[in-house]
Amino acid sequence: MYLADRTWPELGEHVASESLAVVPLGSTEQHGPHLPLATDHLIAEHLAREATDRADVLCTPTVNVGVSPHHRQFHGTMWVDAPAFREYVESLARNLSYHGVDRIVFVNAHGGNTVHLREVGRRLRDDGTAYAIEWMWNDSIPELVDDLFAQNGPHGGPKETAMIQHIAPDLVRDGKLDDARDGGIADLAEADPRKFGARTFYDSIDNTQNGVLGDQTDATAAKGKQLFEAAADQLVQLLDWLDDQPRDALMAKPHVDPQPGSRQ
Template identity: 35%
Template sequence: MVRLHEISWSEAKALFEKTDVAILPVGSTEQHGPHNPLGTDHLVAEALSKVVGERTGVPVLPIIPVGISEHHRQFPGTLWVPPPIFRDYVKATALAVASHGVTKILIVNGHGGNTAALLETAGELRRDHGVFAAVLMAFPPAMMKLGGGHAGTGETSVNLYFHRHLVNMEKAVDTQQKESLGPLKIEGFNTIGPAQFPWDTIDLTDTGVLGAAGKLIESTKATEELGKSLMEPFIEEVSVFVEELKKADLDSLLSKSHK
């Protein structure tokens, strides 16, 4: 597996003559409960990128480790950048890679708060710059269904699978999310009555573990085995997608002109 920052420019020259696809891992540095590392979202994005890069021979670019996380700011250690800066940084990075001939990029994103900005950026790259970027969530959809949530059973299990030494299960706790903001009732993940509201994590949880109002989030049930069973089929699925991306003709992926 090739990581761009580990090779020389002359090796990069030869590499870019052979491939027009790269993986760009993106994440966040933000609180993930009392038991998971602050880097969870970027560490998982990087770990998935590396294993998919190994399987497919597609080069992996350096990680972008700080994202849109201001809503976690009351928890020490959380870092963030404003959304316009994040969008511009990702776009400029993609354009720099594209200048070397890599025009198909898989953005592997570990943080849900980045998704909207990444899709906007990918849209701009596709429409205005002749670059096709797809945005992949680094955590499998199956994880969210299975006692999911931020720093909950699923995410902690994925951490145990990829980097057990960074998880302190002795500090893991189960969390009941708060169910009201002042007099107003919070329902589901982030709705207040019939509306949505711009919550900070601290509005919803004291531990930093986040799920849905009225539901117990059982971080203590996390296991490495569960992480393995969630990630291994997903790694396979993403690797198949990358193989398809390698074969795809760029023009067939770009934005169409007027009919």
């Protein structure tokens, strides 16, 4: 159920019996010469809308700009600073709690958002406002991703390429797939991103001149459909599970006995 398409009386009927909501989040950032800057937020929005329609769960509008300063050297990349992102998402979640939502799934498709969404979730849980968790689509189906692609990449690689070929094929520059592979890093090991146990890079351009990793020519719309359907199914199962949990079981546990400051 997409929140923005409903009237307020319709939503009143829904929130009277349901307390779960989904917030899709992504980024607007470079994804190489073959994919649109919208890649991450398109994937998050399509998965969130599909799963919430199937599970009859509330879905908010998508947060399209995330924490992406590590792609700033490439034209068009947009980002917000991490503290501003956390404060915005937390404020949005507290807005949902005002309307009766006490459990939230952040449907995320951008790795740069992950740690910050986890921090927001901890804040909301610690003060008893809501139970909020981050869900990353490819983390839900790692075996399938590995089975489908011989040389995957964490950014602009074949898994994201295949997903966009499936959900928004008109936005894929099919004639640039060879350029994406040859101008980037097909094999992540070749990027040499660590030295003596230290992560020595800060920006994506430090590893790849065109901003992407993996073999994009291995992607197809058919593989994207497999990924999409498998990930959407995982998300539906997560929503069903979360909806069934007692609130007390989700919130922060009390301090073990003896309680601090108590007299024995």
